[in-house]
Amino acid sequence: MSTKDYLEKDYYKVLGVSKTASKDEIKQSYRKLARENHPDANTGDPKAEERFKEISEAYNVLSDDKRRKEYDDARSLFGGAYRPGGASGAGGFDMSDLFGQSGGTGTSGGERLSDLFGGLFGSRGRGTGTTRSRRGADVETETTLTFREAAEGATRSFQLASEAPCPTCKGTGAKAGTAPRMCPRCSGTGHENTNLGGFSLSEPCSECKGRGLVVDDPCTDCKGSGRGKSTRTVQTRIPGGVSEGQKIRLKGKGAPGENGGPAGDLYVVVHVKEHPLFGRSGDNITVTVPVTVPEAALGADVRIPTLSGFPVTVKVPPGTRNGHKLRVRGKGATRKDGTTGDMIVTLEIAVPENLSSDAREALEKFRAATSDYDPRDGLETRAKGV
Structure with a gap:
């Protein structure tokens, strides 16, 4: 049986016990289910034989502290959601991503799971x-x-x-x-057979605890x-x-x-x-840069900082509106392939709080010169949904 098959099994469910079950509870459930499904007690019933194999497989893992921990860790790592046949989406992961599209022959997925489960079974x-x-x-x-x-x-x-x-x-x-020395009870196999009325079950050796050595x-x-x-x-x-x-x-x-x-x-x-100035959007670095009203209206070359510490100059186009975005190529975060993302610059028009008399006079002249321009023209009409 492949590692993929193991991944798709819930051993706790097979034995009908909770994830916090004690070793005694696991053994008790195993013996009961094994007795009911043993091939000797269900002659000619292939389903019972298959069920017996699953029960034995689950017990071999959950009865061993190390194997059980590794199994639990693996389920925790993948969220405990295993879906066969390449199922993916919420609550599950794509098995083909781990095993390759051929169901276990791909090297990348096979190596990953071999690394993860090596030593867990057998x-x-x-x-x-x-x-x-x-x-x-x-x-x-x-x-x-x-x-x-x-x-x-x-x-x-x-x-x-x-x-x-x-x-x-x-x-x-x-x-x-x-x-x-070799365990005399199990002859070094690490397992011993227990007679359960007409047939026997294999369990970890009670003397060497499955180690095979004393x-x-x-x-x-x-x-x-x-x-x-x-x-x-x-x-x-x-x-x-x-x-x-x-x-x-x-x-x-x-x-x-x-x-x-x-x-x-x-x-x-x-x-x-967190950074006091920069932010992240995927592989891109984001930054908000203030510009003056004249810079936004007339255009300007503006010097801005970068994450690397070397400033760059960007060209603010004439007639720039508040929130306008510029892209600086290659100044973002590093990608997996070694290339870098971009820096996204958001321009924010800054209005001075205190104006000098000369500045106020200049703005009054500017307002008079642009009196025929109404940026709110049609706003009320759009508000009515017409």
């Missing part, structure tokens, strides 16, 4: 009792950027604390000078778990063009993997400080 080799490599956990953190850093990109360092192989025992879980003399630091806490510094580049609340995925920057497995991903939630 963490043990079949019949070998050896532990497979396991992908590291994803890590989430936050950072705050200035307005300019968000538009142009910035480098950030993060102090991350995550699980890693115990440095004392090197991940074995055993005290120095000793080594784990530690007689546990490491004093990790108490036999083989895991410890690791603090490390990750320096990475936040791309330009990010916006407030955006979550950036940095592949391979998360927690280290187990047994040679790949590292998880680092997700950075970005917060952006």
Whole structure:
């Protein structure tokens, strides 16, 4: 079964339990449903056999703390809405975006989900009792950027604390000078069979907890778990063009993997400080620039600031009205392809509050010279809807 198939299943619904169900509640429900749908109790019923497989699959994930956490994290990441057949829209996401249009053969989507779910299903080799490599956990953190850093990109360092192989025992879980031994109860498989009246069910081994190994003399630091806490510094580049609340995925920057497995991903939630002058509209930077009445009426060359710190001069056309917009190419935010957006300049006509006697006299002459111009002509007629 492909990872895509797993994504489209709600294991809690399969077992008929809530997302907060305890391990005992999960086991109890599993045993009841398994007994009802076991192939031996439903001879010749293919639907019961398929149902039994789904129940077993759900239990194998939800009964294991690590697998359950990874499964819950994955559902939380995608909003818990999985729709087969490429369904998209509100409440769901397009499966073809993740798997490619051919339903799982595309490299981009396949790699993304392989990275996300590596180690979630089937963490043990079949019949070998050896532990497979396991992908590291994803890590989430936050950072705050200035307005300019968000538009142009910035480098950030993060102090991350995550699980890693115990440095004392090197991940074995055993005290120095000793080594784990194969679990005698399950012979290293990590599973044991429970008799349920005529048929048996496979469950994680009660002695080794599914690990396949038993530690007689546990490491004093990790108490036999083989895991410890690791603090490390990750320096990475936040791309330009990010916006407030955006979550950036940095592949391979998360927690280290187990047994040679790949590292998880680092997700950075970005917060952006407001700028006292500039704003954002997609990839464009916005700014409002005041102009005088003569500049708007007669036209002018006006010097305006840019986000980069290097001013530019724009030409205000004669007869400019309040709210008129000008576009300055290439002075916006950085796009994903490395190009930049534009700066949108909104012109705002500024009227002085206090006029000198000479200015007032000049305006009176201007009013007299333009008395035949009525900007409100026809306004009342339009108000009546005629």
